[in-house]
Amino acid sequence: MAPNLEPYFKEVDASADSFIDRLRRAVAIPSVSASDENRKDVFAMADFLANELTRLGAEVQKRPLGKQPGKPHLELPPVVIARYGNDSKKRTILVYGHYDVQPALMEDGWATQPFDLTVDEKGRMFGRGSTDDKGPVLGWVNAIEAHQKAGVEFPVNLLCCFEGMEEYGSEGLDDFINAEAKQFFKDADAVCISDNYWLGTEKPCLTYGLRGCNYYSVEVKGPAQDLHSGVFGGSAQEPMTDLMYLLSRLVDQKGKIQIPGINELVAPVTEEEKKLYPDISYSMENLYESIGSKTSIFETKDETLMARWRFPSLSVHGVEGAFSAPGAKTVIPSKVIGKFSIRTVPNMDSNEVNELVFKYIKDEFKKLGSKNTLDVSCQHDGKWWVASPFHWNFKAAAKAVKEVFGVQPDMTREGGSIPVTLTFEQATGKNVLLLPMGSSTDGAHSINEKLDRRNYIEGTKLLGAYLHYVAEEEMAA
Amino acid sequence: MAPNLEPYFKEVDASADSFIDRLRRAVAIPSVSASDENRKDVFAMADFLANELTRLGAEVQKRPLGKQPGKPHLELPPVVIARYGNDSKKRTILVYGHYDVQPALMEDGWATQPFDLTVDEKGRMFGRGSTDDKGPVLGWVNAIEAHQKAGVEFPVNLLCCFEGMEEYGSEGLDDFINAEAKQFFKDADAVCISDNYWLGTEKPCLTYGLRGCNYYSVEVKGPAQDLHSGVFGGSAQEPMTDLMYLLSRLVDQKGKIQIPGINELVAPVTEEEKKLYPDISYSMENLYESIGSKTSIFETKDETLMARWRFPSLSVHGVEGAFSAPGAKTVIPSKVIGKFSIRTVPNMDSNEVNELVFKYIKDEFKKLGSKNTLDVSCQHDGKWWVASPFHWNFKAAAKAVKEVFGVQPDMTREGGSIPVTLTFEQATGKNVLLLPMGSSTDGAHSINEKLDRRNYIEGTKLLGAYLHYVAEEEMAA
Known part of the structure; x- marks a missing residue:
């Protein structure tokens, strides 16, 4: 001592x-x-x-x-x-x-x-x-x-x-x-x-x-104010329709980021690096206990730790401007802001990531042919x-x-x-x-x-x- | 007088x-x-x-x-x-x-x-x-x-x-x-x-x-509590990923409902009915003024009024349980509830509509192969x-x-x-x-x-x- x-x-x-x-x-x-x-x-x-x-x-x-x-x-x-x-x-x-x-x-x-x-x-x-x-x-x-x-x-x-x-x-x-x-x-x-x-x-x-973190806002706006969905449903384009499409196109259920080019920025896994993982004191049971359920993406410890430590991830956090309380409200929100973030790893450059994200979201939005207005920005980034x-x-x-x-x-x-x-x-x-x-x-x-x-x-x-x-x-x- | x-x-x-x-x-x-x-x-x-x-x-x-x-x-x-x-x-x-x-x-x-x-x-x-x-x-x-x-x-x-x-x-x-x-x-x-x-x-x-209105809740839950997206992003399946997918599959940007069978329940437009519309005192300018923008789905008065009066529409109202405030929060929400409603018209039967909605959402959820849990219900309906x-x-x-x-x-x-x-x-x-x-x-x-x-x-x-x-x-x- x-x-x-x-x-x-x-x-x-x-x-x-x-x-x-x-x-x-x-x-x-x-x-x-x-x-x-x-x-x-x-x-x-x-x-x-x-x-x-x-x-x-x-x-x-x-x-x-x-x-x-x-x-x-x-x-x-x-x-x-x-x-x-x-x-x-x-x-x-x-x-x-x-x-x-x-x-x-x-x-x-x-x-x-x-x-x-x-x-x-x-x-x-x-x-x-x-x-x-x-x-x-x-x-x-x-x-x-x-x-x-x-x-x-x-x-x-x-x-x-x-x-x-x-x-x-x-x-x-x-x-x-x-x-x-x-x-x-x-x-x-x-x-x-x-x-x-x-x-x-x-x-x-x-x-x-x-890992680093780049946090994004995707804003879609159309009408000047929220609308009654009975009166305007079917005749006004709805920002939520566009936003749900954009937010659904970011990551799949296996955690794979769908934005072209992002995964290519990641440093390849070396054989030496792979050997570090088996000795780590961690098990799938630890993960299940931490998250309180068995809803893991992977079935093995090594894949899980690598997904957490050395691969990027993308999480959709929520929507600002839409109805978010319990109960029912028949509103067409006029302006909605989707929030998501990407956890970054070596050798992802923050500016490169931003450019890929902005380009992808703008391209996807264009595909919709929507009359609504899109704005996508990086709220903050950390290396x-x-x-x-x-x-x-x-x-x-x-x-x-x-x-x-x-x-x-x-x-x-x-x-x-x-x-x-x-x-x-x-x-x-x-x-x-x-x-x-x-x-x-x-x-x-x-x-x-x-x-x-x-x-x-x-x-x-x-x-x-x-x-x-x-x-x-x-x-x- | x-x-x-x-x-x-x-x-x-x-x-x-x-x-x-x-x-x-x-x-x-x-x-x-x-x-x-x-x-x-x-x-x-x-x-x-x-x-x-x-x-x-x-x-x-x-x-x-x-x-x-x-x-x-x-x-x-x-x-x-x-x-x-x-x-x-x-x-x-x-x-x-x-x-x-x-x-x-x-x-x-x-x-x-x-x-x-x-x-x-x-x-x-x-x-x-x-x-x-x-x-x-x-x-x-x-x-x-x-x-x-x-x-x-x-x-x-x-x-x-x-x-x-x-x-x-x-x-x-x-x-x-x-x-x-x-x-x-x-x-x-x-x-x-x-x-x-x-x-x-x-x-x-x-x-x-x-029109009538059937109001739905789609609940997806996974972890026992909200998670830190840095720690668990990439290793835990995220209910928001599933929900964004489901909510993006309901209606397209032209207002067309994507749920199979729904549009087939709608009474066909008759020639006599079509003649009623040209006389109605309404213009696209009225619509633009009401919604405060030109983000209409259709370009003509007749299509707009028919979409409002005699065709169904589907609006996504919001998400309960996700981050909804201004600013940034790096959370993985554990349980999220999407809210949407369908405006119904002759001859849509409410129970038939519910069955088609439930079946479609369950089928789409199955396609994801997600470990999360789905619950879809009709909060209320009106004929x-x-x-x-x-x-x-x-x-x-x-x-x-x-x-x-x-x-x-x-x-x-x-x-x-x-x-x-x-x-x-x-x-x-x-x-x-x-x-x-x-x-x-x-x-x-x-x-x-x-x-x-x-x-x-x-x-x-x-x-x-x-x-x-x-x-x-x-x-x-």
């Missing part, structure tokens, strides 16, 4: 209830970045985080990012940056997280109030943002506090970068990181991001690859990322996992996108590690999002232990 | 502001029958109507209809029935209307508060329910009041039947009408319904035919109706139109469904007349629904004049 870990671990256990209360206070702030009305709450969450860090003695700044592009009435939430420790003999680790969350409404089907952290008898802590990403962000705060209470010297200098727009394309953050890479973040020796999930529910993993897992940053994290959980972590890639990962790598030129806290059943972005008590408390130990092993690791990777 | 019409007309003009205020008070009650939360408001609207009628000396009853089928916690709103006058020497006219309205939210895009009647400089009175159907219902109330104030004897005995569930399939009303046909409504000599619209904006019409326009009931209405508006009305059919029309015809065995008050640009069921001041005030004159001519007409049709 690294020196001083035992008193630190004991203090984390002793402070568990107080750490959970800290998470409860954070979840209570509905910091939904996609919603204009909740912008004030995103700011309130920035204040909460800044106050917690300041109280523990960190040097904290809330850095404004200006107006939101396309929404001049909205200020972007600040980046909360902090330095804890300034000892030139210690390594400096830059950690990233986000304090904004996905939208959540009771009527979406939550079993408990989404912004009221509710702990059940199994230790599952339900609440929007519990696992994505307030739990992990507070894990760093908890780690500092537990070191202080235990009287254990903090093993590294810690730099924090916590943003408030991750769930809405991290607006403004790239420029900020690029500018601060040679300023506030200039001492960083490596980067650690805790914003993804274990593959299953028992075994931690370290993640060295991510994919793949890094080397043999750096000391990963080795330290692997030792910490072994220490806290007693197992070697799986070395994995991930299906979700955290575009900032690539930005940090490029801006700092340092190795970036993804060190997840939550498990595969946490339901990030879903109803009933949760973080298990075990993952939060042992996860806080893990973050601290990682920093201790970082301090010990040889420089050469 | 029929005797005594002049003082009645003068009184209507003198009372115009008070009649508009009555409509304002009615619109302020959000009597949305499709929404559970607004059920109390639907009851409040029944009280409002009953009080107005009682104050004018009518004998009024609020008749309960029991629990709502499928929603045992909800009472159906009452039918407000009333008798005004009981003179066996006079004819008795049964009038029907509804006091419930379609849903309406500011965020749907209303320019003014939907439940706050807002009159602009052109005399357009905006508000949910203004034209559908609170304006026409209050037209009968206004007519009684203006007769009293003008000291003009009411020319007929009036029976009222005002329901509160029209926008949600008129739950419970058929049984009620069938039972009361030989009780409260037994003296009725004819029926008049004011719940549709002029073909254009200048010339009134009398309507002798309606089509066609009547004889040569009855004294129609002749009286035509004279009234000529008197008030100075023109012969167009004899039309209508694309919308008012299933109760057929129920009244079958239950009473009497002629049913549709006498619209609103115009084609009123936007019933849309945002910014309105009723023009002219249509409301002259329409009140029309309803009264119709009753005077009814009193004069020969019995033989």
Whole structure:
């Protein structure tokens, strides 16, 4: 065991209830970045985080990012940056997280109030943002506090970068990181991001690859206002008819993207790469448990993991402007906006993907001979990322996992996108590690999002232990 | 001019502001029958109507209809029935209307508060329910009041039947009408319904035919909860993929229904019928004005009117359970419900239509080989109706139109469904007349629904004049 870990671990256990209360206070702030009305709450969450860090003695700044592009009435939430420790003999680790969350409404089907952290008898802590990403962000705060209470010297200098727009394309953050890479973040020796999930529910993993995400809007409009389907059904062209056709032409039931040229951008699978998959601790049962059904596309683990990690996917998320409530409404919607996204992988170039998508949708629309008007645009895009897992940053994290959980972590890639990962790598030129806290059943972005008590408390130990092993690791990777 | 019409007309003009205020008070009650939360408001609207009628000396009853089928916690709103006058020497006219309205939210895009009647400089009175159907219902109330104030004897005995569930399939009303046909409504000599619209904006019409409406839900479900599209995109089958396919297979851009067998149920167009269309006062410009764009399916008036009146149509209304808000949400919805409806015409049998729809959707779903689960059902259906326009009931209405508006009305059919029309015809065995008050640009069921001041005030004159001519007409049709 690294020196001083035992008193630190004991203090984390002793402070568990107080750490959970800290998470409860954070979840209570509905910091939904996609919603204009909740912008004030995103700011309130920035204040909460800044106050917690300041109280523990960190040097904290809330850095404004200006107006939101396309929404001049909205200020972007600040980046909360902090330095804890300034000892030139210690390594400096830059950690990233986000304090904004996905939208959540009771009527979406939550079993408990989404912004009221509710702990059940199994230790599952339900609440929007519990696992994505307030739990992990507070894990760093908890780690500092537990070191202080235990009287254990903090093993590294810690730099924090916590943003408030991750769930809405991290607006403004790239420029900020690029500018601060040679300023506030200039001492960083490596980067650690805790914003993804274990593959299953028992075994931690370290993640060295991510998919990107290009998010699209397809708008079809015709009449000047919604119409009565009795009066105008059959005589007015209906935007929904066109949109349903376009959205039905994007992907098939086997998950294969139908847009010509997209699949050709994907890096071919090598024989060496194929050999990585059989050892990963994952089974189809894990998938079935995570999704709560057996409605998988593939029947084998290897195909499933490759589909998640190294092939693109396309999901249709919904339709804005059409009737979406329970019950019946006999309306012809005048303007409807289909939303879909493509998860991207090496070597897909975002601009090339956009061009293929725009061309295909416009071509398909032309085929319809519709008098309605089409507009297709990319709402936001985030790049994919793949890094080397043999750096000391990963080795330290692997030792910490072994220490806290007693197992070697799986070395994995991930299906979700955290575009900032690539930005940090490029801006700092340092190795970036993804060190997840939550498990595969946490339901990030879903109803009933949760973080298990075990993952939060042992996860806080893990973050601290990682920093201790970082301090010990040889420089050469 | 029929005797005594002049003082009645003068009184209507003198009372115009008070009649508009009555409509304002009615619109302020959000009597949305499709929404559970607004059920109390639907009851409040029944009280409002009953009080107005009682104050004018009518004998009024609020008749309960029991629990709502499928929603045992909800009472159906009452039918407000009333008798005004009981003179066996006079004819008795049964009038029907509804006091419930379609849903309406500011965020749907209303320019003014939907439940706050807002009159602009052109005399357009905006508000949910203004034209559908609170304006026409209050037209009968206004007519009684203006007769009293003008000291003009009411020319007929009036029976009222005002329901509160029209926008949600008129739950419970058929049984009620069938039972009361030989009780409260037994003296009725004819029926008049004011719940549709002029073909254009200048010339009134009398309507002798309606399309029916079968409303469907197509539910596809897979995962137990919504999923993160980054984590599960590509490995879980997505219900939205299946639903988009199914909804894209229902109707083409020319409005042709793709469900095999449906079009074969439609009565063939006769040569005699074709000759009726050229005389109708309607133009493509009227259609363009109504829909606010030139996105028509057809290029000629005759094709357009036939598509609206005597051919079926299919409209896709929306998707429940998917992302429907502005912005971006990277969710894979676990359960999505597509909503669509078919407008039916002679000789389509509702059960036959349902069977064809169910079979087609199930067959198409099978083709997908999806592991998701499908459920398709008919939420509600309403029958089509066609009547004889040569009855004294129609002749009286035509004279009234000529008197008030100075023109012969167009004899039309209508694309919308008012299933109760057929129920009244079958239950009473009497002629049913549709006498619209609103115009084609009123936007019933849309945002910014309105009723023009002219249509409301002259329409009140029309309803009264119709009753005077009814009193004069020969019995033989």
